[in-house]
Amino acid sequence: MSEKTPEKIKYRILRFLDVTGFTVFDPVVRLAFREEPRKQIESITKFLVVPTLFVALCVGLWWVVAPNHKTKSGEVPTPNIVFSSALINDTFSEREKTKESDFLLSGDARVQALQEVDTLMSELEAELATLKSTLTEQESLYKASLASQIDPIEEKLDALKAENRQARTDRSQSIEALSLEVASGRAPNSELVEAIRKDNELYAAGRQAENVFKDQIEAIRSDKFKPLETARLDVNAVADEIQFLKKRQAFLSDSNRSVKLEQTKDKLAAQDGKLADADDAKAVLKEAKSLVRLENGVERLETQQYASAMTIYLQIKRSLFTVFVGFLMAAAIAIPIGILCGLNKIAMACLTPIISIFKPVSPVVWLLIFQIIVGAFFPDPETHPFFLFFDSIPFINSLGINPALIFSACTVAMCAVWPALVNTALGVSSIDRDHLNVARVLRLGFWDRLTKIIIPSSLPLVFAGLRISLGVGWMVLIAAEALSSSDGLGKFVWDEYQNGSSFSFANIIYACFVVGLIGFLLDRMMIVFQRLVSFDRSESTV
Amino acid sequence: MSYLEIKNANIGFGPESNRTQVLNSINLSVERNEFVAIIGFSGSGKSTLMSLLAGLEKADTGGVYLDGQEISGPGPDRGIMFQNYSLLPWLSVFENIALAVRQVFPGYSKTQTNEHVERYIGMVNLLPAVDKKPHELSGGMRQRVSLARTLSMQPEVLLLDEPLSALDALTRSNIQDEIIRIWNEDRRTVVMITNDVDEALLMADRIVPLTMGPEATLSQAFDVPLARPRDRATLNANPEYRRLRTEIANFLIEMNEESKRLRSSPDLKMPDVTPHDFTTATSAAFREFSETDVFQLEQEEKAG
The missing domain is CATH 1.10.3720.10 (MetI-like)
Structure with a gap:
């Protein structure tokens, strides 16, 4: 019997794999039960390892090719970015759940949770301050390095621009002089046409030379500065967390269901007094109407659910x-x-x-x-x-x-x-x-x-x-x-x-x-x- | 008047203008409790004949009478056992038989049904496989389930349509014995179709050959006066058995040759050419007989 039980388990697992269509994992199970290990390893290599490598190859290809294609919505994301977007979605849904439970908390539990959030908040605000100072530091560093790289090029560019402008003015003056000569018949028409052609060509060449420098500057500007990027991301993350905590604070205090219910009930009690005090018919009618409104409000609040965002x-x-x-x-x-x-x-x-x-x-x-x-x-x-x-x-x-x-x-x-x-x-x-x-x-x-x-x-x-x-x-x-x-x-x-x-x-x-x-x-x-x-x-x- | 009768039945297929007559003026009388074997070549219309008896097929002219009543359709009083088992693959052995029992004996209580089903499963020695599905069984076991299902309906007439032709020789003889044993217990009327002379001789009281199709018809019957129980081991030594066997085999061979002559003779004009024969005499003979089981019979004849 003791010999039979593992066999039974094995066949049960194999049957399960067969029914669910995961027969690829068949040799893994057989190997775990030491059935013809050599044969199993061979088929694992053929039908599990090789396909896995192929999929890995495809992912690798994606990783390499994706950043090369620039689109209107930025680069094609690489697998790690997609993965982090999955994590972001998950965090978002977690937060919605927390907010929902916050909204429904009442009594001491609510007060305690609010205190916890407050302490967390102050810690995070301190952290945010340091991170922000790092960010400004990095920003100034980046600006300095940018300036050191770009300034010499810009100088050269300015010089070139001035030179080109000067050359252009000279050329237009000489063309003007030539046109007077042509008008009086001292020079042939073709000479003037040739001069205008030449002027256009030279102008285009000058622009091209300027563009080389402009492109260089653009390339330097668009180069990402890693420390600055990380500093910015850090600040964003903490700021995001603080934003979330602020929401939590709201849901634990003013926006909390039990708090709102409490307030409405207080108002309702006060309204009873007001109704008793009212003396003329008009006032009585008015107070009675607000009393009914408040009653409806209490009823609605009692069954109110958190309106979750779509995660x-x-x-x-x-x-x-x-x-x-x-x-x-x-x-x-x-x-x-x-x-x-x-x-x-x-x-x-x-x-x-x-x-x-x-x-x-x-x-x-x-x-x-x-x-x-x-x-x-x-x-x-x-x-x-x-x-x-x-x-x-x-x-x-x-x-x-x-x-x-x-x-x-x-x-x-x-x-x-x-x-x-x-x-x-x-x-x-x-x-x-x-x-x-x-x-x-x-x-x-x-x-x-x-x-x-x-x-x-x-x-x-x-x-x-x-x-x-x-x-x-x-x-x-x-x-x-x-x-x-x-x-x-x-x-x-x-x-x-x-x-x-x-x-x-x-x-x-x-x-x-x-x-x-x-x-x-x-x-x-x-x-x-x-x-x-x-x-x-x-x-x-x- | 006989118990089961076919009177002058004709069956054909195809449109009026191009009709193929499969069965031509079939006449058959089976006495109560008689075991009749119908023997014929493949393609001669044996299964059509069986469908006719079962009521699955209707004769163009003539009809089938059971106890003097003309039959109008299929029914459980004529239990048919199909050549290819016809078990329902999604039901277990028990359920396959219970489906028939519930239908034929609607008045049975649940326990009565269960007892009835189990008795017939026991009869074919399949109690250990009672909860198995047909695909988990061997061919012989499946045919036994089919037999049990047919018997469980307690039919007046048992129709066996080549019940053993899909089985290997050993399983075959086992089930032959089983059918004879069960038949002996409560002798019912049986009509069995077969292509095996030995099987027919071993089991039947009477053997009726079906001539070659199309337009097949039943020819003169051979009575089998061998005493029962017939023992397969000693039967071979029985001179009566050997005489009958030779007689029937010769009849079938002759019929085969005649049908070939008939087939080649009609108004079809053959071209006047002589084929060149490269082969030896034996292989030519082989070619001639290889289409049918008769060749096998003859070989056995020579050897025995």
Whole structure:
């Protein structure tokens, strides 16, 4: 038994790798269990080490090539910049979380947190002061070095400019004299034309000589001064942190929910007195109205939530929700219709023109169509019962369900429906004749034949179709979000493209990796489902 | 009147203008509890004949009668065992059989169903593999599951469509014994299709050859008066067995040659050329017979 257990564990792990499609790691597991080490090492080298090196090579190539291409939004970011943009996004989301908890803190915990923030603040302010002095020092150093480099060149440039100007004036005087001569017929016309030509050429040459110096100065100016850059970054980082702490202070004091609630309640108590003191009808009415207003205010504050800014994680969450809504819509439409088409040739003939025409339509067109259609359904989304219903469901209410999400999901569904439909129809119509004969011999009714023979036998192909659908849906969704400004990864990319900060380009590339990674995981998830329902043990293509 | 009857059945495929007659005026009578083997060449329409009996295929003219009633479609009273098992690959052995049992005996309780299924799985000695999926089983085991499923429906007539042709020789004889053993327990009417004379002689009461297709028809039957149980080991020494075997084999060979003559004779005008024969006489003979299993039979005949 003791011998068998590791074997069992090994085969369980291998089975898991097989189902999830990570058979590449097969030899690693086998090696860990000391099964034919030489063979395993060989296949690890071939199928793990070499591909890893290749990917590393690609990253290296990116690192080398990227800075050479200057764009309007700066250089193409290198991998390390993309990585740091990922970290920045992460910090941003962490801070949002802290602010949220600050907003909700109450009582002693709030006071204590405020004190901590205050001490931290004073420490950081001291640090900022020293950093700022370093920065000014570096700035003056930079200016001095810049001056020492540029001044001699500028002197030379000025001298050259003066010389050129002088030469030009001399030439124009001689041309003027020549023109008088030509007018009186003492010199031929061609001589004057030649002189003007010569003058232009000399002028251009002079400008060119000046430009050489100008370029030199420009190059020196654009050369980055490393110590200054780091000093600036340090100052920015600390200033950023202080900004964040100031926000925290606000959320721990005046903007804090419990504090605001307390204040409103105090006012409410005072208002009671005012109402009692009021003597004439007009004053009573006025005080009573403000009392009701304050009561409403208390009620609203009690359930108020922190309005978090959209972090990338929230965007991911919302994109995933949207894609699943769209995907489930697609599956709910595609599977029944696909079964119908597979069973009935007339139904197939009826739907073939519709499928053929609408399948190649671009998601952008669908997006616009659905935007109009869905918009018409919800003229006033804020108060529509459909959205109020979603707002009352926990977990989902934080996603902010709005018409933009609905029509993005509809677009996803519209584009994802075709592969699932076609594959389901294929799966149902290509069912083994022998299995149908079994159903006939057993005299299975229509429903039994459908649920016991037709659906199980077509499931592998149905899931193959759903897998393609989900992949298509995810791709379409990003584009739809970018265009429709429905919060999600697509909007993240679009916003970054629009706002053009120093990290925008890096953020876009970061989002590209995030989208790719999530798409990959979704695909793997579908592979697992596909493998679990396929009875024929066939390998799914990865 | 016989128990199971085919009366003057014709089946053809293709459009009216270019119709290929597969089965031509088939007449067959099977008595109650009789074991009939239908023997024929591949492509002669054996499976079509079986589909006709099962009700999966309809005759153009004529019909099939069971106990005097014309059959109109497939049903569990004629349990058919398909050549390629036809097990549902997404169901376990147990579930494959239970699907049939639940359908045929809808009144059974859950325990009754389970007992019934297990009894038939036990009958084909597959209890250890009860939860396995078909793809985890060998060909012989799959065919046994198929047999158990067919038997579990307790059909009046058992139709075996070349049940053993996809199996290796050893598994084959095992399952032959099993089928005979189970048949002995409660003698049902059996119609089996085969292309193996030995198998037919070992199992059947009567052997009916199907002539070469197209337009195949059943020719005169051979009774097999050998006493049961028939022992495979001693059967070879039985003179009656050897006589029948030779007779049937010769009949089949003759039929093959005749059909070849028939095939080449009709109004097709052949060009007047003489092919040059480079080969020796034996390989020419080989070519002549290699299309069919008959060659094998003949070789065995010479050797034995």
